[in-house]
Amino acid sequence: MGEFTVVSFFTGMFWAMVYWVVAIFQFFVPPPRKDVSGKIVLITGAGSGIGQKLSIEFAKLGCSVVGWDISTDGLSKTGSLMSDERMTSQWHPYKCDITDRHRVYEVAEKVQEDVGCVDILINNAGIVTGKKFLDCRDEMIIKTMEVNTIAHFWTLKAFLPGMIDRDSGHVVTVASGAGLFGMPGQCDYAASKFAAVGLTEALYCELEYSKSTGVKTTVVCPYYIDTGMFKGVETPLLPMIKSDDAVNQIVDAVLRNKTMLLMPRIVYFLYYLKGLMPAKTAFLTGNASGTMASMDTFRGRVD
Ligand SMILES: NC(=O)c1ccc[n+]([C@@H]2O[C@H](COP(=O)([O-])OP(=O)(O)OC[C@H]3O[C@@H](n4cnc5c(N)ncnc54)[C@H](O)[C@@H]3O)[C@@H](O)[C@H]2O)c1
Ligand SMILES: *[C@@H]1O[C@H](CO)[C@@H](O)[C@H](O)[C@H]1NC(C)=O
Ligand SMILES: *[C@@H]1O[C@H](CO)[C@@H](O)[C@H](O)[C@H]1NC(C)=O
DSSP states (O other): OOOOOHHHHHHHHHHHHHHHHHHHHHHHSOOOOOOOTTOEEEEETTTSHHHHHHHHHHHHTTOEEEEEESOHHHHHHHHHHOOSHHHHHTEEEEEOOTTOHHHHHHHHHHHHHHTOOOSEEEEOOOOOOOSOGGGSOHHHHHHHHIIIIIHHHHHHHHHHHHHHHHTOEEEEEEOOGGGTOOOTTOHHHHHHHHHHHHHHHHHHHHHHHTTOTTEEEEEEEEOOBTTSTTTTOOOSSSOOBOHHHHHHHHHHHHHTTOSEEEESTHHHHHHHHHHHSOHHHHHHHHHHTTGGGGGGGOOOOOO
């Protein structure tokens, strides 16, 4: 698409620099939040933690919220936490195991009929093994990749075509800091999250390249959050993020079309530093701060 010439190179670089300046400006003066009232938001893993709170927040903003989870108990809990009549009338829970692609396509069609076209897709469901590489059971490695990465392909296949047709929509990937940094006890988890980050970045480029710029992407990479998913981990320097705080920041990033959200803020700096440091220096920095040992006390959800 388009031919490479000296002129195309310099025009491209000119706009690249313009957007850099715009981004610096927007760091100080954030762009306005978009109005999402009346929009349809689909959230996977809506029966617990971040997904549950995101469901409530988007319902408060006047969205119709479609919640998917394997846990029907979790979904009913989410519904019961929606305080008023208006919110509960806009809550549409569906039991769906996102690792079963046939089920994903089937439930996606049902959603289309019952509620309508999904405007905002939030791939949030996730699981973690939390063991050293050689202690990870094969089944858990496969499951982790399936839930944290491969399921995103199925939900995207189901809902992205509609967004592209309307040149309007938003794909949100709840990845993790583990999608940018590796550490002991997270080999399968980090692999799945790096993959989710890569998928979203490549998709962002495809959308820009095809000039479907009405469809936005946001990838979220938080450090540990206190939802219970990482129960037991010890974080001597950086405290766990409060889930309400994480959810507020995620909603804000979506409403402002932010392409990438790292939490807490210092992670932007650490991510940049990692690109400059030798591997051993990066490792020793992580070790000195106690981060490398954080998974040693992991218990996770004791279901
Ligand atoms: N909690 C943290 O410290 C933390 C940090 C960074 C990133 N994240 C990511 O944020 C996301 C949400 O995490 P959370 O802390 O809210 O976790 P959580 O365990 O509270 O919630 C995850 C939800 O996903 C659902 N789920 C699991 N497998 C599923 C499947 N096959 N089909 C449908 N639903 C399924 C679970 O039933 C659960 O309701 C995850 O992707 C996680 O990796 C969490
Ligand atoms: C965000 O994207 C939507 C299109 O999806 C657009 O209408 C809106 O103006 C954008 N808002 C910001 C703050 O960029
Ligand atoms: C990592 O840090 C711990 C202290 O928390 C220290 O005992 C250990 O020797 C360090 N490991 C390496 C490889 O430097």
